[in-house]
Amino acid sequence: MFTNILIPVDGSTTALSAVGKAAGLAKTFGSSVTVLYVIDPYPFTGVGADFAYGQSQYMTAASAEANAALDAAKQALNEAGIDKVITKLGEGHAIHEGIIRAAKEVAADLIVMGSHGRKGLEKLVLGSVTQRVLGVSDIPVLVVRE
16 A cells, blocks of 8 residues: 655654554555655854854754664664665755655655644744644655654
8 A cells, every 4th residue: 555655753752653653554565664854954044154164063963863863763664674764864944845855756655754742832833844744745644643
């Protein structure tokens, strides 16, 4: 039923829960899996030499964090017996747009992602990547809550 499952991760335990659920589905359907981490390449606004230096430091740290999250997810999938795993580092100023773009690029037919379950003011202030993906995705999205 599902040939390619996309799992966006952010290094959280909620994302690892989504990896576990996706592993079960991938085993059942013989699916390949793409694990995605999206980095916002332009989190700062400003100009000048100080900005460029800050941007470089940010990208180095963000890439290290992304690679650690991707490696952990791939390891969990491999331990679950899933061999067809691709890791992908994406970029997007709006994380949900990076997820949707990647889903199209890899021809995913299912997105499995975690939700932190924020409510009220916290959700209003921090937003919800999962909610935004649900709002614009044209393929099924399985939301895993911790």
